[in-house]
Amino acid sequence: MDLNSVDEVRPATATDWRPGDAWLGGGTFLFSEPQPHVSRLLDLKDLGWPPLVRRSDHLEIAGTCTVAQLRALEPDPDWASFALVDQCSRAFLASFKIWNEATVGGNLCNGLPAGPMISLTAALDGECVLRAAPDRGPGRTVPVAEFVTGNGLKQLEPGEVLRAVRVPYRALRRRSAFRQVSLTPHGRSAALLVGTSDPVDGAFTLTVTASTPRPVQLRLPSVPSAEALRTALSDRLAPEDYFDDMHGHPRWRRHVTHLLAEQIRAELSGGTT
Structure with a gap:
């Protein structure tokens, strides 16, 4: 999309940031919709950071x-x-x-x-x-x-x-389990959960995203029982804490979050899903 409010594109090293500026990386979001508040783009790729x-x-x-x-x-x-x-x-x-x-x-x-x-x-x-x-x-x-x-x-x-x-x-050495669900086959994630188990001390971490407005993490000393995980999730996330938009109703997101969390728990405990 053309950004008709932008009148200048400069290397990020060439100037200081000012109101109306936007950092330009890949630009996949910047150029996906109008950005009327942006008047200048500062290109970060010119910095040559090793990826x-x-x-x-x-x-x-x-x-x-x-x-x-x-x-x-x-x-x-x-x-x-x-x-x-x-x-x-x-x-x-x-x-x-x-x-x-x-x-x-x-x-x-x-x-x-x-x-x-x-x-x-x-x-x-x-x-x-x-x-x-x-x-x-x-x-x-x-x-x-x-x-x-x-x-x-x-x-x-x-x-x-x-x-x-x-x-x-x-963290990269941990065992992991991944679950994701959308309302449609290729739709935006309505719930995306990742569980990890640390081989050093057995610690279990569950990261909940997409079904909540921000990442939510549960950290437990070991892979919990099904009941303990349900309780921990309910204690951490009240029904009103789930995200609400066209990609999923909060009650449905809560349901699938608990469902996927149990699948992850079972996988990392060596059980069946």
Whole structure:
């Protein structure tokens, strides 16, 4: 879509951010609908951030890393949960061709309940690295599960940019189970849940997204019983906490969230679904 309110596109390094600016990564959201409040685009790709860097204790995913680049990464042999990358990528409400342009950072910064890169990085205990300007100062860090605070809402100040997401290797070594459901065969996710089990201490984490306005996580010392999981979910999420839009009624979302959570629990406990 043409953005007729935009009168200038500049490299992100060439100027300081000002009201009316928007950071341009892949542009798959920016160019999908009118943006009347945007008058200038600052192109982040000119910064040349390496898309993926293996650090001493974590994988660093640049904000400008595309979904295709993340999918193409050759995982270490013990990254048991790397299968989540493919599973979450296929949860996009878009053609696979979008993977070549859509960025991990852009999906997080949209802050939509059904953002599959939010689901992925939250489930893997990702940490957002935020900076007030693309390459100036150390900035601050926020867990992905706390970065998105509601439908389209996130902990991102005017002029801040998502520099990277740090995913700890320990999270990548966990066993994982993935479940997703939509009202239609290729529709937007109405519920997307990821469960992980840590081989070191047996800790169980359930990450609920899409059925809730923001990521919700349950952390338990081990894979719980079916009753304990139902109780924990009900205690954490009241009926009014579920998201309501054309892609699913809250009562139905609550029902499928509990259903998928039990399937995940059974799979990670070694039982049948």
